[in-house]
Amino acid sequence: MKIKKTLLALLLSSSAFLLAGTVGAQELPVAEAAEAVADAVSFEDGYAAFMDSPGAAFFTISNLWLLISAALVFIMHLGFATVESGLSQAKNTVNILFKNVFIISMGILTYALWGFNAMYPGFAEGSAGVFAMGSWFDVDASVAMMTAEYADYTWYTDFIFQAMFAATAATIVSGAVAERVKLSSFMIFATLLVMFAYPITGSWQWGGGWLSARGFYDFAGSSLVHGFGGFAALACVIVLGPRAGKYVNGQIRPILGHSMPLATIGVFLLFLGWFGFNGGSVLNADPYLVSLVFVTTALAAAGGAIGSIITSWLFLKKPDLSMALNGILAGLVGITAGADSIMPFWAIITGLIAGVLVVFSIIFFDKIKIDDPVGAISVHGVCGIFGTLAVALFSDAAGFGIQLIGTLSVGAFAFVFGLIVFGLLKVVMGVRVSPEEEAEGLDIGEHGQEAYPDFGTARTR
Amino acid sequence: MKLVKAIIKPFKLEEVKEALADIGIEGMTVTEVKGFGRQKGHTEIYRGSEYTVDFLPKVMVEIVVDDADAEKTSDAIVKAAKTGKIGDGKVFIIPVETAIRIRTDESGAEAL
Numbered sequence: 021m022k023i024k025k026t027l028l029a030l031l032l033s034s035s036a037f038l039l040a041g042t043v044g045a046q047e048l049p050v051a052e053a054a055e056a057v058a059d060a061v062s063f064e065d066g067y068a069a070f071m072d073s074p075g076a077a078f079f080t081i082s083n084l085w086l087l088i089s090a091a092l093v094f095i096m097h098l099g100f101a102t103v104e105s106g107l108s109q110a111k112n113t114v115n116i117l118f119k120n121v122f123i124i125s126m127g128i129l130t131y132a133l134w135g136f137n138a139m140y141p142g143f144a145e146g147s148a149g150v151f152a153m154g155s156w157f158d159v160d161a162s163v164a165m166m167t168a169e170y171a172d173y174t175w176y177t178d179f180i181f182q183a184m185f186a187a188t189a190a191t192i193v194s195g196a197v198a199e200r201v202k203l204s205s206f207m208i209f210a211t212l213l214v215m216f217a218y219p220i221t222g223s224w225q226w227g228g229g230w231l232s233a234r235g236f237y238d239f240a241g242s243s244l245v246h247g248f249g250g251f252a253a254l255a256c257v258i259v260l261g262p263r264a265g266k267y268v269n270g271q272i273r274p275i276l277g278h279s280m281p282l283a284t285i286g287v288f289l290l291f292l293g294w295f296g297f298n299g300g301s302v303l304n305a306d307p308y309l310v311s312l313v314f315v316t317t318a319l320a321a322a323g324g325a326i327g328s329i330i331t332s333w334l335f336l337k338k339p340d341l342s343m344a345l346n347g348i349l350a351g352l353v354g355i356t357a358g359a360d361s362i363m364p365f366w367a368i369i370t371g372l373i374a375g376v377l378v379v380f381s382i383i384f385f386d387k388i389k390i391d392d393p394v395g396a397i398s399v400h401g402v403c404g405i406f407g408t409l410a411v412a413l414f415s416d417a418a419g420f421g422i423q424l425i426g427t428l429s430v431g432a433f434a435f436v437f438g439l440i441v442f443g444l445l446k447v448v449m450g451v452r453v454s455p456e457e458e459a460e461g462l463d464i465g466e467h468g469q470e471a472y473p474d475f476g477t478a479r480t481r
Numbered sequence: 482m483k484l485v486k487a488i489i490k491p492f493k494l495e496e497v498k499e500a501l502a503d504i505g506i507e508g509m510t511v512t513e514v515k516g517f518g519r520q521k522g523h524t525e526i527y528r529g530s531e532y533t534v535d536f537l538p539k540v541m542v543e544i545v546v547d548d549a550d551a552e553k554t555s556d557a558i559v560k561a562a563k564t565g566k567i568g569d570g571k572v573f574i575i576p577v578e579t580a581i582r583i584r585t586d587e588s589g590a591e592a593l
Contacts, residue, residue, distance in 0.1 A: 340526070382529065
């Protein structure tokens with residue numbers, strides 16, 4: 021594995037050098053030797069030989085499962101788009117949808133240009149395992165990259181599966197800053213977040229960096245995706261400020277989401293996608309593990325919903341649909357770190373606790389005037405931390421100490437990155453639309469378009 | 482000519498329309514509106530925060546009729562829209578200066 025990774029890193033460096041405009045890397049003499057070795061048996065022959073071998077069956081099924089999972093994670097972006105627009109006002113719908121279209125497009129592209137290799141660099145022996153340069157992801161097809169020599173899936177499958185994860189970090193932020201963020205500033209921030217920050221923290225664990233060296237355990241990303249996104253979102257919301265009219269005279273004024281059906285569609289799509297998010301993170305088609313993960317994922321989601329329903333009914337007088345929806349998501353985020361290590365009974369408990377937590381967290385953030393229209397900080401940030409700790413609390417996959425260190429470092433990095441970068445953007449170009457535009461709606465102001473033209477623009481404030 | 486303008490509870494619209502058809506009135510314009518009179522609103526709660534909804538959904542029905550028909554039109558509406566509970570609504574009768582049928586350019590009573 022290590023020799024392959026070093027060779028891989030060298031092969032990639034030489035590929036990057038050939039591509040103008042990306043990272044300046046030097047062609048190393050060892051790379052040429054490696055290419056010469058690979059050339060000895062042609063890819064076509066080597067690949068054909070592999071596909072004839074007994075290992076090809078499991079490889080093919082695993083590879084297929086990973087690709088299906090990539091498609092499932094992809095559909096989560098539609099889930100995000102609908103949940104965010106459903107919980108926001110009609111006059112900002114186009115803006116939210118646009119941000120989500122941008123995020124998935126930018127996410128895949130930057131991951132190809134830089135992120136994938138920055139996140140999975142194959143840290144050299146003795147390196148701190150903290151940072152690696154990125155580069156263009158594509159490689160010449162070879163047996164080393166496209167057969168079981170690489171993993172239970174091909175290099176391309178690895179790329180596309182991970183690329184779908186990368187963009188979800190930015191979309192977490194888009195919900196929290198909705199209805200008042202300036203589009204161009206958001207696009208710049210999201211690009212920098214996904215392209216540079218996400219691969220750094222990802223490399224700490226999944227890229228073999230310092231966290232993985234210390235036994236940190238984050239199966240599918242409670243910290244590396246959700247905690248990361250949630251705390252970047254928190255930083256941005258602090259810098260951005262609340263929506264106009266949200267906190268008035270010591271009171272919290274509700275700003276109603278315009279479509280509960282859309283929000284519900286979104287959450288169900290996310291739930292569906294999570295089967296790929298967690299299921300694919302097994303990284304092969306192992307029947308026991310994948311089926312276990314499907315079960316723990318579903319049980320945690322259900323637990324989350326029940327936890328939120330009971331909590332909102334008891335403490336907020338009525339069973340709130342939007343809280344129940346957030347509860348499902350909280351349970352899913354909560355199980356994401358331990359879906360393959362926390363057994364079904366404890367998966368329910370994990371979900372239940374996350375569901376209770378998320379309700380109180382949403383109320384808490386409103387009380388301290390952190391305006392989060394969709395509850396992203398609570399669902400992803402708070403429950404991301406909890407989910408990471410749940411691995412230590414409800415399974416033996418890792419100790420509490422390292423889980424705490426890991427989740428806090430990832431969260432802190434994302435938070436500080438958000439504060440600095442979004443803060444800089446605020447100074448340089450502003451991050452917020454004008455009060456007039458906010459009142460009229462970002463659809464008109466930023467896009468000159470209405471989401472529901474036949475119904476007339478809602479000019480509610 | 483008179484404009485008979487009625488604000489009624491939304492679920493009463495069908496009944497009012499039929500009552501008007503029964504007395505020979507077949508044209509009307511209907512708008513979804515919100516409003517309140519002495520009927521108070523209610524409290525709702527969203528993500529933990531309570532708020533009062535003062536404006537209640539109503540339906541506004543507008544019909545332009547001959548002076549002679551104004552009273553029977555208004556009576557029909559009142560009878561059909563009444564539930565006896567608070568929030569039933571109101572009927573207003575307003576004078577109309579003229580009316581024109583767009584298709585034929587007829588004006589006055591022929592336009593109704």
